[in-house]
Structure formats: C-alpha cells, structure tokens
Amino acid sequence: MSLSITEKCVNCWACELVCPSEAIIAAEPYFRIEPNLCTECEGDFADPQCASICPVEEAILSAEGEPINPVGSLTGVPPEVRLAYEQSEAARAE
Numbered sequence: 001m002s003l004s005i006t007e008k009c010v011n012c013w014a015c016e017l018v019c020p021s022e023a024i025i026a027a028e029p030y031f032r033i034e035p036n037l038c039t040e041c042e043g044d045f046a047d048p049q050c051a052s053i054c055p056v057e058e059a060i061l062s063a064e065g066e067p068i069n070p071v072g073s074l075t076g077v078p079p080e081v082r083l084a085y086e087q088s089e090a091a092r093a094e
Contacts, residue, residue: 002035003048003068008059015050015060024050 002023005015009030016024016031021044023037033050040063041048051060051068057075058067071079 002038002063003033003040003050004035004061004065005031005033005050006059006061008056010056010059012055014053014055018049018053020044020049 005024007030011026011030013026016026020041021037021039023034023039025032025034045052048060048068054060054069055074057069057071057073060068062068071082075082
C-alpha cells in the first residue's frame with residue numbers, strides 16, 4: 001500500500017511537511033513517495049494528509065493509480081468544462 005506523486009507536482013513542499021511517516025522525498029524533477037514508508041496515514045489520520053493539502057489536481061495517486069484529487073475536485077470546475085476550455089485555448093494557439 002502506497003500513494004504516489006505524478007509529474008504534475010510543483011514541488012511546493014506542502015505534502016512533505018504534513019506526512020506523518022516521513023515518506024515524501026524531495027527529488028528532481030518532482031517529489032516522490034517512498035513506498036516502504038508510506039502508510040497512507042492509516043492509524044494517524046482518516047485521510048492521506050499529502051492529498052488533503054496538495055494544491056494540484058491529479059498530482060497524488062492512490063495505491064490503485066487513481067487520482068486522489070481528480071480534475072475539478074479543487075477548483076469546482078467540472079471536467080467537461082475544463083476540457084472544452086483547454087481545447088479552445090489549444091485551437092486559438094494554432
């Protein structure tokens with residue numbers, strides 16, 4: 001059982017500071033979670049603290065590989081609205 005951090009990480013240090021098992025390692029190009037140390041905060045907190053404080057959607061994945069903070073969870077913008085916006089911005093940039 002271990003969470004993981006994706007390339008969307010912006011190295012803000014928030015997760016590293018709240019991890020009770022000290023499983024988050026500052027690394028290049030983005031932070032990573034040491035699987036041997038990660039307990040997903042079981043026994044310490046009801047929710048993984050790294051995911052609770054992470055300001056980036058889809059930056060932390062569950063042990064099953066699913067985003068803990070999926071698109072729209074932090075901004076309140078539905079994924080389909082965000083996708084339409086991103087597509088319009090890409091078309092405008094062409």
